[in-house]
Amino acid sequence: MHLFEAKDCAITAIDLVDRLDQQMNKTTVYRILDRLENSGVVHSFIGRDGLKWYAKCKGCSSGHHIDAHPHFQCKVCGKVDCLDLKISIPEVKNYKIDSVEIFLTGKCSDCTE
Amino acid sequence: MHLFEAKDCAITAIDLVDRLDQQMNKTTVYRILDRLENSGVVHSFIGRDGLKWYAKCKGCSSGHHIDAHPHFQCKVCGKVDCLDLKISIPEVKNYKIDSVEIFLTGKCSDCTE
DNA sequence: ATATATTTGCAACTCAGTTGCATTAACAAT
DNA sequence: ATTGTTAATGCAACTGAGTTGCAAATATAT
Ligand SMILES: [Mn+2]
Ligand SMILES: [Mn+2]
Ligand SMILES: [Zn+2]
Ligand SMILES: [Zn+2]
Numbered sequence: 001m002h003l004f005e006a007k008d009c010a011i012t013a014i015d016l017v018d019r020l021d022q023q024m025n026k027t028t029v030y031r032i033l034d035r036l037e038n039s040g041v042v043h044s045f046i047g048r049d050g051l052k053w054y055a056k057c058k059g060c061s062s063g064h065h066i067d068a069h070p071h072f073q074c075k076v077c078g079k080v081d082c083l084d085l086k087i088s089i090p091e092v093k094n095y096k097i098d099s100v101e102i103f104l105t106g107k108c109s110d111c112t113e
Numbered sequence: 114m115h116l117f118e119a120k121d122c123a124i125t126a127i128d129l130v131d132r133l134d135q136q137m138n139k140t141t142v143y144r145i146l147d148r149l150e151n152s153g154v155v156h157s158f159i160g161r162d163g164l165k166w167y168a169k170c171k172g173c174s175s176g177h178h179i180d181a182h183p184h185f186q187c188k189v190c191g192k193v194d195c196l197d198l199k200i201s202i203p204e205v206k207n208y209k210i211d212s213v214e215i216f217l218t219g220k221c222s223d224c225t226e
Numbered sequence: 227a228t229a230t231a232t233t234t235g236c237a238a239c240t241c242a243g244t245t246g247c248a249t250t251a252a253c254a255a256t
Numbered sequence: 257a258t259t260g261t262t263a264a265t266g267c268a269a270c271t272g273a274g275t276t277g278c279a280a281a282t283a284t285a286t
Pocket of ligand 4: 187188189190191192220221222223224
């Protein structure tokens with residue numbers, strides 16, 4: 001749909017709105033993001049600040065997301081990455097777990113001196 | 114500070130504001146929550162909807178939170194619980210991980226027929 | 227009693243995200 | 257090409273959680 005998903009790290013909705021300000025309306029950006037998410041092109045998650053982040057999917061299809069990976073935010077540069085990492089959650093008594101969302105924070109390699 | 118932390122599951126800030134509407138102003142509720150969090154009485158986290166949730170701490174002290182536990186939201190009743198469960202995150206190359214936030218969704222025991 | 231610091235109420239504000247509606251662009255059928 | 261139908265966009269106004277500034281009220285200290 002749109003090429004602005006060439007980045008391999010995540011980006012906030014507002015950041016996209018800002019960046020595309022000259023090219024399209026903010027409502028349009030949000031609607032395109034919705035469509036991209038529904039069609040399995042991007043996935044979204046909520047950061048510790050409550051903002052919505054988007055990143056491109058790998059191997060998801062329309063209506064079926066398989067993005068169970070953790071996300072990592074660097075406290076120094078603020079960048080958010082999708083981690084290609086499988087985390088297993090043990091069975092929990094009295095709880096039937098369907099989905100897992102993991103948000104890590106720390107320091108990325110660029111910011112480690 | 115205030116007694117409304119007798120619940121053992123989590124509660125949203127807006128829910129508290131609503132519930133205390135007759136007794137105090139919403140600004141006051143938010144400020145008390147801030148203080149309670151800073152003093153280690155409650156901890157907060159962001160739900161999948163971007164809302165802020167609060168739950169009482171166990172063994173945290175002023176300025177030092179040790180709430181590394183996962184949170185679970187039931188898709189049916191919407192209730193959010195703190196899980197007394199330790200999840201280990203493996204080392205990840207190029208990332209120095211400081212904090213871990215885990216949000217699970219599924220079905221709680223009350224809602225399993 | 228008086229001065230000082232802390233807490234509260236209120237209104238106005240911020241800001242990410244949404245909604246309604248009119249306009250435009252894309253697509254099909256004739 | 258012309259008309260009709262559908263989907264995509266722009267714009268402005270709205271929503272709702274959370275914040276801020278400031279004045280009024282309470283509490284604490286001297
Ligand atoms: Mn991701
Ligand atoms: Mn908790
Ligand atoms: Zn970094
Ligand atoms: Zn339930």
